[in-house]
Amino acid sequence: MRITDLRTHVLFDGWRNLVFVELETDSGLTGIGEATLANRTEAVVAYLHGSASRHVTGADPFDVELLWRRLYLGDFIRGGMDACAGLSAIDIACHDLMGKALGVPAFRLLGGACRESVPCYANGWYTVARDPDAVAERAREVVARGYGALKLDPFGSGAGELTRRERALSVAIVRAVREAIGPDVEIYVEAHGRFVPAEAIRICRLLEPLEIGWMEEPCSWDDPLAWREVRERVGIPIAGGEHFCTRHGFRAVIENRCVDILQPDVLYCGGLSELRKLAAWADAYGLRVAPHNSQGPVCTAATVHAALGIPNLKVVEVFDDFVPPFVRQAVPGCPMVEGGRMALTEAPGLGVSLDGRVIAEHPGAPGHFDLWAEAWERRFRAPGAG
Known part of the structure; x- marks a missing residue:
């Protein structure tokens, strides 16, 4: 079996573009991947089509390690999230092709399953006013859907450090959520790399009485040693890793014990091939793995296939329940959350x-998603809007 063509499809989901990839083969089988990268659609699509003629067409998808190495090393200029999003999509599509050719689900190619289903937490659900009561009410709705864990960024457009008023409001939002959902539901707090270490430490100490499950990327991912500084001075586990690419990008984070929970994203770390290796490496350092998964349904499917076989798995992130219905309709067969968990079939x-x-009805659209803008958490807008 040889790859004969690479095609990309872009769908606007209401706040960003999702990039899907198809690899066609001479056997008639088609492999599916995803390369979504917010604010970088044009660059990722260009990379994919540029790489196709150089490395992809003519390749055997069963030689996925060879193809991975050619994509990563073969152009000499390497690295960066644009290229790794493309590399990851091709790797995922090759696993899809291998599974289809052999008649087995992709997780059977990754060492099989350690569990029948994977625990999930909800994200992307707090698209309401940045008000404690409004966010708490939405949190109740999430828990009513069966989720036993959820995540939120309560910090608005904060950067560097917060004013006293903003700090108090952020903590009040988390406190309101805790009071609304009770002590048994896990709360994870996302900081999106907003703070200098001193501010991150101050915020974590204020949140400690609320028993949150982790603080995610409290400082910039450009300086993961800052995460270790925070980790050593607070009583809240530190999580991070979504922005790092391949084993080389994760080396400093793992070997310097910068986090308690590692969060590789299958779309950026290097695909299913690399995610499995990273999970094993993390296990050697006593780290739990909570794969980042805030992209589209193909990413979710790939993540769950990997997660079924990760012994040191903690939990998997889910956005798919909190996007317009047409997003899932564009990807028939995508896994669904039931009772706070996701399972897979033997397809x-x-x-x-x-x-x-469905994709043609919601074509890609220009725009910019800005996590440092006021009311960014409301996120959904009309195509082409600023």
């Missing part, structure tokens, strides 16, 4: 397909 490959009609 070959990833078990998903693409609905070209």
